[in-house]
């Protein structure tokens with residue numbers, strides 16, 4: 001068997017590339033589309049999963065390799081244990097958690113297909129190995145930029161020195177001429193993103209898209225109404241720990257699909273409840289795999305109509321209680337909330353309206369009956385009445401809501417409706433009783449982390465100017481998307497919501513796949529092309545890199561040369577497990593860790609890098625393990641996690657104090673995970689809001705009234721002060737805007753409503769370059785059997801999905817488990833827009849989404865309406881069947 005050596009392989013490739021750039025321009029300046037055809041033949045021979053690294057090559061059995069715990073750095077929230085079999089510094093195989101026997105109490109954190117294919121993501125043919133410059137771009141703005149060529153231009157390999165100089169010169173010019181707010185940071189500024197967290201703040205700030213991606217309206221309301229909105233500890237939006245659900249009589253999944261969107265343990269927790277015989281109800285447009293696994297009763301509800309559904313449930317619960325007198329816990333309701341009805345209004349209320357009056361039709365002569373909602377939602381009135389009775393006080397109910405149901409304008413006050421319903425039945429603050437959105441890392445298992453990493457030391461004595469990621473630039477002005485606003489140089493003022501001109505000059509992508517993940521890609525491309533400068537730090541030639549001027553090769557978290565938690569790993573853990581990945585490689589090719597890139601740029605921008613980053617990164621990362629703590633069996637006390645001697649600390653070359661913990665430092669590094677086992681009756685349980693529920697006067701909430709605000713003047717004033725298109729009511733109700741309520745849907749121009757399930761092939765935009773996953777999971781659009789038949793479409797057909805913002809191609813997948821009138825467009829494929837034909841041939845869903853942000857500063861992806869047609873040319877090759885290609889500079 002042939003053995004490979006990373007060093008010899010890297011050496012050979014570097015030589016070949018050097019020869020290319022030294023000699024002849026034509027080979028070193030190839031367009032993305034050219035490389036597609038050039039490499040097609042060779043890649044075809046190797047299959048779509050090919051890489052130019054041969055990491056799937058056979059290796060010599062006799063050669064020494066070792067299993068190393070490594071990180072899976074995606075933003076899926078799963079946080080599973082990956083182990084790589086490393087031979088000569090290369091990950092040759094991947095496996096997952098097999099350390100201990102798997103059980104419900106002490107489960108293995110098993111990786112999904114994406115994690116197991118992570119090698120192909122990191123080491124594919126499109127890996128960025130060297131700094132690259134777009135040929136026709138020059139600093140200075142205006143004509144020099146040739147912005148119109150972004151995405152079409154040729155590339156050239158440049159040296160780091162040249163790259164740093166070009167970036168620093170252009171960033172300095174932009175900051176001097178337009179101020180730091182002219183820089184748009186196009187990504188989620190994760191905790192250890194060195195550019196977002198340190199460099200840009202030191203330059204004076206930056207702007208960030210106001211449209212929250214994940215939470216929909218769960219972002220805008222919660223704090224003011226009293227829903228726990230902490231993304232930190234205990235990391236919950238107000239649900240209990242996993243064992244608590246076992247005490248429920250009924251578990252409701254309102255939306256939610258953890259089988260696909262919260263891989264790892266959440267599905268297991270639900271499975272356990274199912275095996276214990278607890279019945280499930282699923283409410284949503286499709287009978288999804290989670291609902292099927294749990295044999296849930298399905299109440300079909302069209303996307304964007306959940307506020308109508310909940311309004312009717314509240315109305316019918318009032319009716320049923322009026323008849324039997326024992327379904328609503330009135331004592332609980334009145335002692336824990338304000339604003340349910342006329343007699344319980346908060347002192348600051350400006351409007352003589354409330355949720356009870358609303359559902360009873362006092363303000364619009366329309367009682368929100370089961371029949372009224374059934375018409376809008378597409379379910380039966382009997383289903384609504386049945387559900388209203390089930391969620392009465394007689395049952396212990398867990399109500400889990402998805403974020404997806406809030407990613408639309410009609411859901412503007414949906415969190416308040418969910419809160420109202422929970423309080424009517426007293427389904428909160430007790431074992432088996434809970435409500436709240438739940439997803440990925442905290443899915444179905446909230447509460448303080450039982451293992452905590454040590455805090456990372458920030459700079460000492462460095463006062464960073466406040467950056468203003470959340471205020472300076474609303475990218476969703478009026479009826480426009482974020483990108484449209486940027487393309488047109490508009491945006492409302494972050495404080496007043498008034499339209500003002502705000503010219504962005506630069507887009508900086510450090511984290512994030514924002515061209516792909518934000519709504520309205522076609523305007524995104526216009527925004528990218530409008531800039532003076534676009535800079536991307538990337539692992540691979542992702543769409544943001546393709547539309548950049550300078551691309552800097554970033555090292556993956558596998559190759560920092562020292563142990564480090566990937567920046568998307570911070571706090572993203574299930575509360576019982578914490579993962580400590582181990583380094584196994586130095587930075588590959590010419591790549592650098594982002595923090596090194598930020599430090600060098602800081603120097604060249606005249607900043608004091610030493611003061612901004614006073615500690616070596618290795619030391620800061622080491623302290624995360626050294627200072628990690630674990631919860632004692634008493635459920636209260638935290639003690640050191642690792643045992644380490646002074647001698648060992650010095651031997652490792654770090655500073656710090658020796659201490660005794662529960663696991664040896666080196667043993668933990670070998671395992672890569674520390675797991676706290678649970679069992680019923682242990683002290684690790686968590687009941688959200690328990691203090692307040694048990695003693696509302698003694699433990700008031702941080703709301704204006706100290707109680708849950710079913711009428712909330714603070715929330716309404718804050719939202720209405722943003723200059724939104726729709727007036728927000730201070731109580732839970734249906735906001736008739738977008739999606740089902742879009743006139744273009746009713747008129748038949750775009751009759752279908754879209755939702756975008758988070759998909760197995762990808763974690764958002766990450767992994768769309770992995771050949772293995774492309775082969776395993778196609779790029780489908782789910783159509784109901786009725787809609788497909790009406791359009792003459794069958795499974796496997798290539799179809800066009802068209803909306804007011806664009807057109808895409810996908811493969812039809814006709815299913816019986818989806819409501820007619822609804823279209824499921826799995827999230828995250830990389831756009832490949834054929835500009836001549838005006839169609840995205842890789843079917844990025846955001847090439848058709850809209851972003852009105854009409855009812856709140858959140859991305860209302862699901863407001864989108866579309867039409868679907870069979871494509872004229874069934875032989876057109878789908879973009880994802882073409883092999884991955886490298887930009888110039890990579891052989």
Ligand SMILES: Nc1nc2c(c(=O)[nH]1)N[C@H]1C(S)=C(S)[C@@H](COP(=O)(O)OP(=O)(O)OC[C@H]3O[C@@H](n4cnc5c(=O)[nH]c(N)nc54)[C@H](O)[C@@H]3O)O[C@H]1N2
Nearest residue numbers: 075213214510511512513514517537554756764765766861
């Ligand atoms: N239509 C539609 N769009 C959606 C959604 C939807 O439901 N529908 N969902 C939305 C949601 S919930 C979210 S959270 C967003 C997510 O949107 P994004 O955050 O834009 O998506 P990711 O694919 O996670 O992007 C992470 C990027 O960072 C890169 N990266 C990771 N680690 C590093 C590193 O160490 N250094 C560098 N330089 N780069 C790194 C990855 O390669 C990847 O390109 O998408 C949103 N988009």
Ligand SMILES: Nc1nc2c(c(=O)[nH]1)N[C@H]1C(S)=C(S)[C@@H](COP(=O)(O)OP(=O)(O)OC[C@H]3O[C@@H](n4cnc5c(=O)[nH]c(N)nc54)[C@H](O)[C@@H]3O)O[C@H]1N2
Nearest residue numbers: 214255256257261284303304402403404757758759763764
């Ligand atoms: N594989 C994978 N996992 C992921 C991610 C990923 O990209 N890939 N992304 C992660 C991130 S950052 C996030 S925010 C979460 C997202 O978590 P969620 O928002 O919960 O995920 P979605 O897949 O958008 O929606 C889940 C299910 O809700 C239902 N649904 C959709 N729209 C509606 C609606 O309007 N009403 C009702 N009642 N039901 C609806 C559908 O059945 C859908 O399958 O997923 C995380 N997990």
Ligand code: SF4
Nearest residue numbers: 072078079080112115
């Ligand atoms: S992609 Fe997410 S679910 Fe899959 S292995 Fe990685 S962390 Fe786990």
Ligand SMILES: [Mo]
Nearest residue numbers: 213214215403
């Ligand atoms: Mo998200």
